[in-house]
Amino acid sequence: AQKITQTQPGMFVQEKEAVTLDCTYDTSDQSYGLFWYKQPSSGEMIFLIYQGSYDEQNATEGRYSLNFQKARKSANLVISASQLGDSAMYFCAMREAETSYDKVIFGPGTSLSVIP
Amino acid sequence: KAGVTQTPRYLIKTRGQQVTLSCSPISGHRSVSWYQQTPGQGLQFLFEYFSETQRNKGNFPGRFSGRQFSNSRSEMNVSTLELGDSALYLCASSPVVGNEKLFFGSGTQLSVL
Numbered sequence: 001a002q003k004i005t006q007t008q009p010g011m012f013v014q015e016k017e018a019v020t021l022d023c024t025y026d027t028s029d030q031s032y033g034l035f036w037y038k039q040p041s042s043g044e045m046i047f048l049i050y051q052g053s054y055d056e057q058n059a060t061e062g063r064y065s066l067n068f069q070k071a072r073k074s075a076n077l078v079i080s081a082s083q084l085g086d087s088a089m090y091f092c093a094m095r096e097a098e099t100s101y102d103k104v105i106f107g108p109g110t111s112l113s114v115i116p
Numbered sequence: 117k118a119g120v121t122q123t124p125r126y127l128i129k130t131r132g133q134q135v136t137l138s139c140s141p142i143s144g145h146r147s148v149s150w151y152q153q154t155p156g157q158g159l160q161f162l163f164e165y166f167s168e169t170q171r172n173k174g175n176f177p178g179r180f181s182g183r184q185f186s187n188s189r190s191e192m193n194v195s196t197l198e199l200g201d202s203a204l205y206l207c208a209s210s211p212v213v214g215n216e217k218l219f220f221g222s223g224t225q226l227s228v229l
Contacts, residue, residue, distance in 0.1 A: 035217075043204055045220035091159065103172045104149070104208075104218060106159035 003027065004092050004107035011112050013082045020067070021077040021110045023092030029053075032096045034075040035104065036066065039089040048090075051075060079112075087114045118143065120221035122207050128227045134195040137224045141188050141209030148190040149218065150182060153204040162205075165190055166212075194226075202228045 005024045013019040025034065036048040051059045051066045059066040067076040079086055092107040121140040129135050141148050149164035149172075161174040165184035182192040188209075194201055204225050208218035 037220075042222060043206075043225070044222040045206060045208070045218075047217050047219070050217060093159075103161050103164060103174070105161065106151075108158045 003105050004094055006090075006092055006107040006110050008110045009108075011110055013079075013086075013112065013114055015084060015114055015116050016081055018078060018080045019082055019112065021079070021090050021092075021112065023075045023077065023107060025073050025075060025092070025094050027073075027094065027096055029096045032094055034066070034068070035093040035095070036064070036075075036077045037091045037093060037106075038086075039091065039109070041088070045091070049077065082114045084114050084116060087112060120207055120209050120219050122205075122221035122224050124224060125222065126225045126227075128229065129197050130229050131197055131199060133197050134193065135197060135226060136191055136193045137205055137207075137226070139190045139192075139207030139209075139221060141190070141207075142219055145209035145211050145219070146188050147210045147212060148184055148188060149208050149210075150190070150192050151206045151208065152176075153206060153223070154202070159206070162192065197228045199228050202226060 003026050032053045034051045038046045038048055049059050049061045049064045049066050051068045058068050063080045065078045089109045089111050091109045093104050095104045123138045147166045150162040151159050153159045163182050164172040168184045179195045184190045204223045206223045208220045210218050
């Protein structure tokens with residue numbers, strides 16, 4: 001069963017606008033972590049933001065914030081003030097702390113294109 | 117501080133051959149994990165090593181193997197290559213197991229002809 005769902009295969013956003021990338025997850029663990037990674041065309045996976053399941057506050061890292069809704073099992077990424085360099089693939093990922101070690105499960109990704 | 121280094125960057129092999137990919141983690145990182153990325157299957161976990169021990173393994177055939185050395189460098193080996201093994205192979209390191217953040221290398225793009 002798909003554990004990480006990203007329903008938006010492709011997204012477009014105007015430069016300087018905000019954009020929300022959706023992510024829903026499925027786990028029976030109480031302790032888990034949620035990540036967002038960016039993958040530009042160069043191929044390298046770049047860490048953006050992390051949210052622990054017990055964190056009460058939504059995570060923020062500069063222009064990135066994570067809208068964590070635990071009851072809905074969603075962890076949407078919000079990018080504010082989009083820049084041309086934000087054009088890339090974005091992956092939502094989850095680590096289940098109780099059932100695996102460093103195994104991180106990735107979603108299928110969302111391709112974001114920023115339009116000038 | 118140098119990032120995760122993967123070599124080679126590109127590799128072309130033919131069916132039936134074997135291949136070895138290398139990953140040097142960030143200095144001080146002891147956990148190394150490997151992922152296969154294809155357009156059809158996305159990112160799939162291969163295995164994870166910590167202190168020279170394989171701690172976790174994904175759902176891949178036995179043709180895929182790996183190891184970690186005492187300096188935390190890791191290699192993965194794929195024997196009897198198949199066309200479907202063509203993929204970007206990504207290595208990630210973290211200081212300890214279960215760390216919040218994985219640091220990825222740029223990957224090795226393997227093409228099997």
